[in-house]
Amino acid sequence: MRNKVTGYRRPAPGTQPDYLFAPYASTVKRAPTQPLVMLPHTLTEATGPVFGHDEVKPGDADLTRQHKAEPIGERIIVSGRVLDEDGRPVAGTLVEIWQANSAGRYPHRVDQHDAPMDPNFTGCGRALTDKKGRYRFVTIKPGEYPWRNHYNAWRPAHIHFSLFGPAFVTRLVTQMYFPGDPLLERDPMFNCVPDERARNRLISEFDWDTTIPETALGYRFDIVLRGPAHTPMER
Amino acid sequence: MTLQATTSQTVGPYLHIGLTWLIIENLARAGVPGERVSIQGCIVDGEGKPVDDAAVEIWQADAKGKYGQKGFRGFGRSATDAKGRFRFKTIKPGRVPGPDAKLQAPHIAVNIFMRGQLKQLVSRIYFPDDPANGGDPVLALVPAKRRHTLIARKTKSGSLDWNIVLQGKDETVFFDC
Numbered sequence: 001m002r003n004k005v006t007g008y009r010r011p012a013p014g015t016q017p018d019y020l021f022a023p024y025a026s027t028v029k030r031a032p033t034q035p036l037v038m039l040p041h042t043l044t045e046a047t048g049p050v051f052g053h054d055e056v057k058p059g060d061a062d063l064t065r066q067h068k069a070e071p072i073g074e075r076i077i078v079s080g081r082v083l084d085e086d087g088r089p090v091a092g093t094l095v096e097i098w099q100a101n102s103a104g105r106y107p108h109r110v111d112q113h114d115a116p117m118d119p120n121f122t123g124c125g126r127a128l129t130d131k132k133g134r135y136r137f138v139t140i141k142p143g144e145y146p147w148r149n150h151y152n153a154w155r156p157a158h159i160h161f162s163l164f165g166p167a168f169v170t171r172l173v174t175q176m177y178f179p180g181d182p183l184l185e186r187d188p189m190f191n192c193v194p195d196e197r198a199r200n201r202l203i204s205e206f207d208w209d210t211t212i213p214e215t216a217l218g219y220r221f222d223i224v225l226r227g228p229a230h231t232p233m234e235r
Numbered sequence: 236m237t238l239q240a241t242t243s244q245t246v247g248p249y250l251h252i253g254l255t256w257l258i259i260e261n262l263a264r265a266g267v268p269g270e271r272v273s274i275q276g277c278i279v280d281g282e283g284k285p286v287d288d289a290a291v292e293i294w295q296a297d298a299k300g301k302y303g304q305k306g307f308r309g310f311g312r313s314a315t316d317a318k319g320r321f322r323f324k325t326i327k328p329g330r331v332p333g334p335d336a337k338l339q340a341p342h343i344a345v346n347i348f349m350r351g352q353l354k355q356l357v358s359r360i361y362f363p364d365d366p367a368n369g370g371d372p373v374l375a376l377v378p379a380k381r382r383h384t385l386i387a388r389k390t391k392s393g394s395l396d397w398n399i400v401l402q403g404k405d406e407t408v409f410f411d412c
Binding site: 005009011012015016017018019021024026027028029030031032033034036037038039040041042043044045047048049050055083084085086087096097098100106107108110111122123124126160162168169171172173174175189192193198199201202223224225226227 | 237238239240241242243244245246247248249250251252253254256257280281282284286288292294296302303308309310331332333334339342344346348349350351352353354355356357372373376377381401402403406407408409410411412
């Protein structure tokens with residue numbers, strides 16, 4: 001039996017975090033201490049689940065219409081493209097998002113931040129990318145909030161993103177930030193990689209083109225998933 | 236055009252809000268061919284404390300060793316409970332090709348997400364007493380004294396236990412992939 005499996009590219013140095021990053025205190029007791037074992041990309045790693053429209057409905061991408069009334073906050077459009085490292089669109093892939101409400105509070109038992117809940121906002125959405133790799137969410141701008149990582153620690157406003165892509169190894173969970181946020185320079189999560197350009201790609205761009213007059217401002221966030229290695233690995 | 240993959244960030248403590256709509260702990264409907272297996276386990280951190288805020292995702296082939304088949308997608312997602320436990324009901328996968336055209340032993344790929352991890356942990360579950368384990372090309376890459384951390388243990392009830400130990404004695408093998 002001869003099988004050629006195209007593996008996926010390894011990250012450029014400094015663009016992906018290590019497991020242990022002491023400024024983010026929770027990594028200390030959760031990061032592996034033994035060396036990782038280098039795993040060749042076999043059929044297991046080069047394939048992945050496909051999700052369909054039976055699971056994701058169009059309304060799932062509008063986080064402002066999930067309850068009886070609209071949530072409080074500044075309505076925004078968050079859109080962008082999902083591409084691979086060759087710039088090719090990743091079509092039909094599942095994008096899941098979650099975020100705090102406009103006051104910086106999550107409807108979650110663990111969140112004890114003294115900020116109001118919003119009965120009209122859950123903060124959870126999902127979408128499938130179209131043929132050009134595009135996705136689009138309607139939501140409200142999330143608030144900043146304090147956390148207990150260090151003295152006077154605050155998270156910049158952010159939206160969590162979870163993506164699948166075509167393979168087990170293209171799975172990505174990340175966070176989208178907002179331009180001009182003064183908290184970014186003090187945030188251990190945002191600063192978890194040394195490559196400044198990589199960090200800055202986590203910041204969405206204000207996008208006049210997707211702004212809806214008298215309704216919502218637009219932010220654009222393009223996401224790049226790992227691309228195939230150029231030389232198929234001989235198997 | 237060459238781009239760089241977006242930097243990974245942690246799922247944080249509120250992952251349930253975004254991810255629990257797609258909990259799939261029962262992967263195989265009635266009628267899907269294959270040997271039924273129940274796999275459960277516990278995640279513990281470097282202090283031995285259960286990790287109650289993690290999501291575990293699995294990806295596996297069907298009983299014939301084929302990925303992404305109609306009727307058996309092969310994807311599962313579980314969120315840990317207060318005791319750090321996750322669970323799946325599935326079928327034992329068939330063998331799939333590995334490097335050098337050698338067949339791999341039956342295995343399940345695992346992605347683990349939690350607060351305190353800036354990117355997912357990657358591991359594999361292998362099956363106890365499978366004669367193919369000895370010749371598995373991926374297990375062969377793992378130091379012999381750590382291989383047992385990738386092989387589930389059979390319980391008295393016949394289900395499989397596979398724990399995820401983040402640090403210390405019997406620390407689970409995680410892959411750079």
